[in-house]
Amino acid sequence: MKILLYSLLLCTAQFLTAQTATKEQIISDLPEIEITEGINLHIISPEPIQYVDLSTQKLTGDLPTTNIARIKITDNPDINQKEKIIKPVVFSSRDTVGIITVVGQSFIAQYKAIYRNSENLNTVTNIHIQPENMQPIELDKMVFSNLELRKFAMDIIRKKSEEHPIREKENLQLSMQINNVYVMSDYIFLDMTFKNNSNLSYDIEDLKFSIEDKKIYKATNNQSIEMIPIFQLNPQKHFRKNFRNIYVFKKFTFPNSKVMMIRLIEEQLSGRTIEMKVNYSDILKADTF
CATH class of the missing domain: 2.60.40 (Immunoglobulin-like)
Incomplete structure (x- = not known):
């Protein structure tokens, strides 16, 4: 019986190896x-x-x-x-x-x-x-290619999660909202929507993410750490009314004394800038998918 069981396990292992081995x-x-x-x-x-x-x-x-x-x-x-x-x-x-x-x-x-x-x-x-x-x-299974990150981002886009954002900010007839935060392995996905309620289209100069102090007593004392997404689904730089995008970061943490600051900046001379503070508690509530 033991010999039969061993033979069965050996055959199974050989079969699985044959199925997963890369062909020369x-x-x-x-x-x-x-x-x-x-x-x-x-x-x-x-x-x-x-x-x-x-x-x-x-x-x-x-x-x-x-x-x-x-x-x-x-x-x-x-x-x-x-x-x-x-x-x-x-x-x-x-x-x-x-x-x-x-x-x-x-x-x-x-x-x-x-x-x-x-x-x-x-x-x-x-x-x-x-x-x-x-x-x-x-x-390493913890490392995803851009092709895989795009697939995950497209899966998020298919979710209709814009109606109940977890955080929203409005200014100058603009609104910026975080629809949801997702986590996959060591990656954090921010699902964001930008809305323009004016008749003037919006030309994006930059979208900046940074970790900053909650209370800024002196500008010189503010320690700002810039965070650059490792991937974004849509590199679009112009929108008229609505623009939804997914921004992907490697896993990060920050203390309660700091916030994540997101700034949407239009091209020079317009002055239409909107910024939002995101608490770490918002990140901790991230969904999985």
């Missing part, structure tokens, strides 16, 4: 992407790119934005250092130019770059990294 990549199995001389290939990632590796000097590239890798065939000819002879690199159709590796926050994707003649008008200029080409990277 073989060059011949890599997805192919075509690249042409004189034309940049843009690889678009669903989350910020952490690292790009090009396996050969025949390829060169950069990161014009956090989510896009720009790759091209190197313009410089191959120089024979010993004989000081310049020999242009010549490719034939379907030659392998090199291997492109893109590492995101939670995945690694690899492609085989195949040469395509520039006379072909169907040259690909950009590709999106597809889920089937991503291999997961084992990360």
Whole structure:
């Protein structure tokens, strides 16, 4: 009976390992992407790119934005250092130019770059990294990628929680409210709505978060600690009537002698600024989801 039970447990463990193990990549199995001389290939990632590796000097590239890798065939000819002879690199159709590796926050994707003649008008200029080409990277479970944070934020947006805000402030026909506070692992999500009751649209210069003293006797004694969200769902800088957004912070604490100050500042010359104080008790009441 013990032998049977042990065999059953062993088989189960082997099955689970097979289901969760990351498949090894073989060059011949890599997805192919075509690249042409004189034309940049843009690889678009669903989350910020952490690292790009090009396996050969025949390829060169950069990161014009956090989510896009720009790759091209190197313009410089191959120089024979010993004989000081310049020999242009010549490719034939379907030659392998090199291997492109893109590492995101939670995945690694690899492609085989195949040469395509520039006379072909169907040259690909950009590709999106597809889920089937991503291999997961084992990360600390407490760390979420921007893609995961966006999913959580979208789940919050789908909740209709604007009617009973936990804190609200009005000034100059503007209102700023915290609909709710959520916590997920070591992350705090602020669900906020801004309303403009005037006929003038609002151009956001900045939205500042800081931890400050509750009682400020002298401006020089005020110790203000700026807090920068690690993620926000919508980077919008302009709204006419209503604007709802989710701001994500790594877990923080502050004593009862301090408050979290939120300031919405319009572009210069308008003077329409609104600020709100948030007590730590509001953060402690955060919901989970």
